[in-house]
Amino acid sequence: MNYSMTSLIKQAFQGHKGWPVGWRDPEPKKQYDAIIIGGGGHGLATAYYLAKEHGLTNIAVLERGWIGSGNVARNTTIVRSNYLLNNEIPLLEWSLKLWENLSQELNYNVMFSQRGVLDIFHTNGQRDEAVRRGNAMIMNGVDAVMLNKEEVLKQVNIIDPDNGRYPILGGLLQPRAGTARHDAVVWGYARAADRLGVDIIQGCEVTGFLRDSDGRMTGVETSRGTINAPKVGVAVAGHSSQVMEMVGIRLPVESHKLQAFVTESVKPIIDTVATFGVGHLYISQSDKGGLVFGGMLDGYNSFAQRGNLPIVEDVAEAIMMFLPTLGRARLLRHWAGVVDMTMDGSPFICKTPIDGLYLNGGWNYTGFKAIPGAAWCFAHTMVHNEPHPYNAPFDLDRFSQGRPVDATGGGPFPNHH
């Protein structure tokens, strides 16, 4: 059933009892044309684009838990393409373009809200960086606007305007950036993929890979039996090392955790996404009224989906410095997501040394915004067995060939990106 005003009115008269399920719960078949491991945003979106763009409909998405149980449900929902490097902007900008039409395309309201992302700076050095990044964005056809102090305070009027130590000098605004509803993205892609014939199989853990005598991928062993397919795509953010280790591939990845926070609901007080340049703090307000914000990585390898208290303190201090009016807001929840941190802060969307095995991972806590674009490129890579120009820089060989995509210049220290 297509979701529309007509179907809504019709269902309203039936007491909303006639809505069909969003997606089926099929038994796994023995043979597919392609398997995607991981039923998160990237996995489901890849299946959708394989079906829609490439006509490959005999596909299964295998998910260990339930769809959307990983990082796609644990992020701060920010969508942006305000990047610096010429080889990373095209991918993120393509993703943003897909976001702009996503609700219509999926026939599912992903609540994409282009409320802007405003990076506020506090020193002359940061201003130089913002000008450089803004120019890089404009050169790549991305929207970027420099705001002065008055314009920043007009946009976010709860900032302390007179912070003596870190004065507000201005901000770099990307007006087309914004936020989306994380669960809706999962459900929208799941439903759209299912309607094209994709089997979404939950509660199905991959325990091993099957290869023929030439080493080519032929399928996977799962907790629900053997499933064959000539092409297997891995999209398991946070656990890429573990899954790839099953075929003996060691990745330049460490798993770290990043925390996010939400306060109790308050009246609308911030209508954009603001990031503060001191330390690390980004904040927006959800449609329910909760203030959603996050900080830095906890800083050490971890697979615990819970955060540590020093970061809670650190983030609270940053809030008190910039938004002292929120001092009495009560924290409702804080949680952490396990993210693949790579050695240059950039992802992998690529082939692997094994024929028929493809990797989408290493997202460094920036995976949510990239879902449509990266999955679109990943589907392209899986079908053509070669990358699209947008994702060509993001292969596994870039380290040995001396071309890491390191926007911060942080070097091979995953917890510094």
Added chain:
Amino acid sequence: MRIPCPLCGERPLEEFTYRGDAKVKRPDHDAPIEDWVGYVYVRDNPKGDHQEHWRHSGGCGSWLTVNRNTVSHIINSVEEARQTEESRISEKTQEKKLA
């Protein structure tokens, strides 16, 4: 998380700086390029016990080798990455005492 520093006792996480995988070894000067790529970029990333380097930067400044579980954060063991003169002496005195 609290880390028991062998020199200072149990101290809070904020006093420590993380470096990462302690099993990485610098290859020989004339080792093949793959070894160097592995040394600079590839890491053990176990879901479970992990051998890692921490520095007690907000305390005694020692480099420590910590064996920590990456799921439960339980610390199994902490040793000095390289023994200090002081701890060698105190070990000897203890050995003498025991003898």
